[in-house]
Amino acid sequence: MDKNTWVILGATSIIAEKFAQLAAEAGHDLLLVARDQPQLAIIAADIRLRYRVQCEEMTIDFAKDSSLLIEKLGNSQREFNLLIAYSLMINNNKLDNNNIASLIEVNIISTVQIIHAYLNSRQKQHRLVYLSSVAAVKGRAKNSLYGASKSAIELYLQGLQQAATKNQFITIARLGFIDTKLTFGEPGIFYASSPAACAKACWRASLAHKRLIYHPFFWRFIMALISRLPFFLYQKMSKL
Amino acid sequence: MQPKRQRFSNFSQAIHTTANCIRPDNEMQLADLVSKYACGGLLARGKGLSYSDCCVLHDGVIIDTSRLNHLLSFDPDSGIAVCQGGVTFADLLLIDPAFIPPVLPGTLHATVAGGVANDVHGKNNHGFASFGHHVEWIELQIGDQTIHCSREQNSQLFFASIGGLGLTGVIKRIGIRMRQASRFVMLKAEKYRGFDELLPRMQHEGLQHDYQVAWLDLLNEPRAILSLADHCESDKPQKTKPAQSIPKLPIRLINHWLIKQFNRMYYHQTSTRPQTLPLSTFNNPLDAIQNWNRLYGSKGLLQFQAVFAAALTPALLNKLKTIIHYQRASPTLAVLKYFTQPGLGLLSFVQPGFTLAIDFINNQQAHQAIVAMNQLISESGGRLYLAKDLRLQREQFISMYSNHQQFSAVLARHNSPMRSDLGKRLGLTNG
Numbered sequence: 119m120d121k122n123t124w125v126i127l128g129a130t131s132i133i134a135e136k137f138a139q140l141a142a143e144a145g146h147d148l149l150l151v152a153r154d155q156p157q158l159a160i161i162a163a164d165i166r167l168r169y170r171v172q173c174e175e176m177t178i179d180f181a182k183d184s185s186l187l188i189e190k191l192g193n194s195q196r197e198f199n200l201l202i203a204y205s206l207m208i209n210n211n212k213l214d215n216n217n218i219a220s221l222i223e224v225n226i227i228s229t230v231q232i233i234h235a236y237l238n239s240r241q242k243q244h245r246l247v248y249l250s251s252v253a254a255v256k257g258r259a260k261n262s263l264y265g266a267s268k269s270a271i272e273l274y275l276q277g278l279q280q281a282a283t284k285n286q287f288i289t290i291a292r293l294g295f296i297d298t299k300l301t302f303g304e305p306g307i308f309y310a311s312s313p314a315a316c317a318k319a320c321w322r323a324s325l326a327h328k329r330l331i332y333h334p335f336f337w338r339f340i341m342a343l344i345s346r347l348p349f350f351l352y353q354k355m356s357k358l
Numbered sequence: 359m360q361p362k363r364q365r366f367s368n369f370s371q372a373i374h375t376t377a378n379c380i381r382p383d384n385e386m387q388l389a390d391l392v393s394k395y396a397c398g399g400l401l402a403r404g405k406g407l408s409y410s411d412c413c414v415l416h417d418g419v420i421i422d423t424s425r426l427n428h429l430l431s432f433d434p435d436s437g438i439a440v441c442q443g444g445v446t447f448a449d450l451l452l453i454d455p456a457f458i459p460p461v462l463p464g465t466l467h468a469t470v471a472g473g474v475a476n477d478v479h480g481k482n483n484h485g486f487a488s489f490g491h492h493v494e495w496i497e498l499q500i501g502d503q504t505i506h507c508s509r510e511q512n513s514q515l516f517f518a519s520i521g522g523l524g525l526t527g528v529i530k531r532i533g534i535r536m537r538q539a540s541r542f543v544m545l546k547a548e549k550y551r552g553f554d555e556l557l558p559r560m561q562h563e564g565l566q567h568d569y570q571v572a573w574l575d576l577l578n579e580p581r582a583i584l585s586l587a588d589h590c591e592s593d594k595p596q597k598t599k600p601a602q603s604i605p606k607l608p609i610r611l612i613n614h615w616l617i618k619q620f621n622r623m624y625y626h627q628t629s630t631r632p633q634t635l636p637l638s639t640f641n642n643p644l645d646a647i648q649n650w651n652r653l654y655g656s657k658g659l660l661q662f663q664a665v666f667a668a669a670l671t672p673a674l675l676n677k678l679k680t681i682i683h684y685q686r687a688s689p690t691l692a693v694l695k696y697f698t699q700p701g702l703g704l705l706s707f708v709q710p711g712f713t714l715a716i717d718f719i720n721n722q723q724a725h726q727a728i729v730a731m732n733q734l735i736s737e738s739g740g741r742l743y744l745a746k747d748l749r750l751q752r753e754q755f756i757s758m759y760s761n762h763q764q765f766s767a768v769l770a771r772h773n774s775p776m777r778s779d780l781g782k783r784l785g786l787t788n789g
Contacts, residue, residue, distance in 0.1 A: 130384070156385075160428045163428065163429065164430070167430075167432060303362035304360060
């Protein structure tokens with residue numbers, strides 16, 4: 119297997135951290151990218167001590183300027199793999215002019231720029247994992263702008279998957295409830311998968327060259343049902 | 359973050375509580391949450407592996423520290439490792455193959471902060487005392503303040519926190535002096551019929567070895583196996599057998615008769631030939647079975663552990679055995695160790711003498727036996743291990759731990775928001 123450096127975007131999120139640990143365990147060097155510098159330093163130190171791999175840190179605010187990273191991905195002599203695990207999650211009822219712009223900047227503009235730069239870089243092989251959400255499958259009253267931003271990237275990636283060469287592996291992971299700060303203590307969480315299990319599912323899916331996975335797997339069936347519901351029934355579910 | 363209503367038990371599964379749980383993702387959130395919830399009473403909980411009620415707080419706020427589990431740095435020259443409180447002893451073993459924590463408790467799954475809060479001991483007290491001796495400093499979160507404590511700086515808070523049952527604050531970061539040693543031991547076992555020869559052997563020959571521990575058979579005629587182990591080099595690969603896991607069981611798989619037969623078999627089958635073992639196989643045999651406490655069914659088990667003066671030990675062992683038989687309790691596992699060095703903390707359990715730990719099937723008989731045994735230990739000037747105890751009373755506690763007033767004074771001075779069911783039971787905290 120290749121020993122490319124894994125670039126982990128949004129490395130301070132718990133799923134990304136678990137994914138980075140899997141990559142380090144498999145002997146890959148890492149480049150961790152996130153906004154929260156102190157926490158990033160803690161996560162990087164932990165990975166170096168546990169797995170004895172090279173682990174670089176890069177502090178970036180995706181809402182402001184991702185050019186440093188874009189340049190690095192586009193012009194590096196090294197071979198990179200890419201995990202995109204950052205996004206801004208804002209519910210519809212909390213939207214205002216400023217954070218609408220931020221959400222689109224972070225979840226769409228910077229993400230597309232990064233993907234574009236990465237896939238156009240001269241590498242022997244490209245391996246990309248994008249953490250999406252089941253919210254991307256159907257617009258939901260609670261967070262449809264967030265869902266739309268995830269959906270936009272998914273659609274963009276679908277096109278790239280269609281045109282992918284045999285050395286380009288693009289995996290989209292649609293995540294249901296995972297035991298993170300977003301679900302902790304929230305009502306209606308019937309089952310939250312552990313971040314470690316989620317990271318493992320994404321890791322395996324990428325190695326197996328899967329194009330699309332759901333995690334936990336049963337969300338595939340839930341979303342199949344929801345996306346086929348007649349609209350008048352879907353409307354009744356708007357409070358959920 | 360929303361608090362989550364959750365049920366919590368102790369490791370022995372003998373008590374059941376409900377609390378609001380919060381789980382900080384990083385140290386910043388920890389500081390925010392500790393100051394936000396300080397008024398109602400808080401308890402930081404790692405893996406919840408204590409046998410006592412020191413790891414639960416009924417109707418309070420539990421801080422789940424499972425995501426504050428990062429190794430931060432290691433300096434091979436000084437041997438000092440820095441980590442967050444939620445790191446486990448097993449994690450510490452990953453840092454450098456040439457170094458180990460000088461003191462290893464009976465399970466490697468325990469967190470390092472838990473190790474500090476209970477000032478845990480291993481099978482090498484005569485060489486390395488207790489865990490607190492190797493803690494260089496800790497960083498405590500009390501309210502919105504982070505306080506660096508060491509022997510020199512905020513020393514009162516430091517000595518109160520070693521063995522302080524997590525009541526002084528949330529142990530956020532720890533600096534530990536690691537020890538250079540191999541990962542293998544040469545084990546030699548000796549069999550004894552009766553305890554009369556065993557005790558002097560532990561007091562003399564035992565001290566010449568790196569580790570010593572004795573297994574006692576309390577159900578058949580008195581028998582014991584003394585294990586003596588020394589670090590050694592080995593070119594055997596470190597085997598990592600996946601741990602067997604026990605599922606949740608509605609019934610108890612262990613009973614008095616079975617344990618009696620098991621003890622008989624164990625005594626006869628144990629080889630006395632020297633053998634080389636990985637350190638963790640020797641030190642943490644029960645870690646090979648995940649959730650072994652589930653063997654005891656839904657009511658769980660109880661553990662008793664006390665330390666008492668060496669001179670009184672032969673008589674006390676007999677008396678304890680008599681109490682157990684009289685009350686018809688079922689001791690499933692009994693382990694004897696010998697301490698020569700006291701702990702550092704105000705409420706450290708460890709002091710010179712023999713320490714006996716006994717697991718019981720959780721039933722009325724065992725409760726009665728433990729109450730009587732606690733009284734006997736209290737009258738004999740011994741001490742109960744607060745990490746294991748569920749039945750001690752305040753008066754008994756006061757007679758056993760002479761520094762209790764100093765401890766409570768430190769808590770009051772720093773206005774610590776930490777509470778636990780054990781702290782309330784023994785009157786260590788106000789309210």
